[in-house]
Amino acid sequence: MTYNMSMGTDEKRYIILIIYDIVDNRRRLKMVECLEKYGLRVQKSAFEAYITKKQYEKLEREASLLIDVEADSLRIYFLANHTAVRSWGIGDRHVEEVIVL
Template sequence: MELLLTYDVDTTTPEGRRRLRRVAKLCEGHGIRVQKSVFEIVTDDKSLLQLTYGLEDLIDTETDSIRIYRLPHAGTADVHTLGVASTHPHRDDLVL
């Protein structure tokens, strides 16, 4: 499944800034950052549950917000960009 994940973490405190870094790091392990607080993610049900539970453990539910949108199949392939934005291949072979 293809997802768009966005987050808004309250960074008015040192704890909030730490949460922001931890949320970003967790998301980087699951998808591609396309904007500062936006990730495109291609995943399966198991990894989505792991990501969701991990995020629930990190955020402050009183001040932070995370939104996960399920995209239609191949939704990340049909993206229109403006400015410096670029598209990222999600299903191409990965060379390490």
């Protein structure tokens, strides 16, 4: 799957980075299958996507169902504009802070 940075519609799109650490092979495979619907795998546990806000919200719902909050970790970095990153995560290692690029 590839994504095109030029928009064919008027709907605003965002770049997101999804990273995960999933200990169970079956759950990890399901996560990969889920994420492949939205973006490109850029490393073994990392995907990038260029999606609408509605797609992002759907992805967040779908991915959260695949995580064991006791054993796994999932992070989605939502690039809202050129200077700020909105971070959403599941698991015990999420840092609550604003990240400025």
